[in-house]
Amino acid sequence: MITGVLIFLGISIGALALGYGLMVRLPAAGASPGLLRALSWLCRIALAATFLYAAWEKLLDPYAFASNTYAYRLVPPSVATVVGVALPAIEVIAALSLLTGIFWRGSALFLAGLLAFFIFAIFQAILRGIDISCGCFGKESHPVTYWLIAQDQLLFLAAVLPLWLDHRRRR
């Protein structure tokens, strides 16, 4: 348990340091607006591509996704089935919105919140010793590991960074 918490803290500190570098140090170091805009777009494209890929498999088999969601033992079956039906479609809309720019800030905020929840769900599953597939990419089986938490933290950063840079530009 303590080892798990320490590993989680270590990964989180790494992600925070990366976030601090990209969100504070890089703009302060006089990075050009063009570079920051390119960075923002890169994050949006990476995030959109990941969620489009993730949503595709889940859309094909909502039962498998609902089953994976229920396996985390965080929500009742009725919620797991609603998530299985609705979330993949929301992910597709959010990804398209990031790419087209329509409501992109809302999509980035939603995906940041979703990723924060994923990180919590995976972490509690590891701590409770629940041996499950993450369900991140539909039927494809990925065991829940700290590596997955690190990946989700990077995606979380990719969701927050464009918002932060947009906010900074408007100040």
Next chain:
Amino acid sequence: MMSRSFWAYLLRRAVLPALIVVAIGAAGGFTLNHLRTDPLPLDLPGHLLLTESGARGVFLGEARRMFDEAEYIFVDVRGTEAFLEEHIEGALSLPLTRFQELYPELQVWSAGQPVLVYGSKGNFLEVDDLARRLRDRGEEEVTFLIPGFEGWTDKGFPVESGSDGLLDPAAWED
């Protein structure tokens, strides 16, 4: 790092669009589910969503495709009497009470093909128990029919009667 003005920015510029994205996506998701051959029932009980055996559940549309393409061996877990009366066309009978005795016969018949287990709608425990036993014996792909035999017949899918499919060698001699 996250200043108060950033939170204000999120509230002002991101929260409402986020709600709109969620609403549009959810509406799309429910519509898509409604249009599927096998819509996911929102009131599916937990034991059918996550089985003890780890077997994957299938709905009628997918089961019918498996049946048509003859990819899967259909195994009936109900008692022999119910099987003789009516069963899915081409299914094999493997009542749980005779598992030890009849499993070797199933191995011969299935010849490594993946298995779909079905039983009565209200008797899921037997189905899951058989699925678990098959998985314990190394059957890699075991699925089960979520709506049960009654769901299959309600759809008018092919059924047959009689002793074809009994795994008991004694039954063949009769």
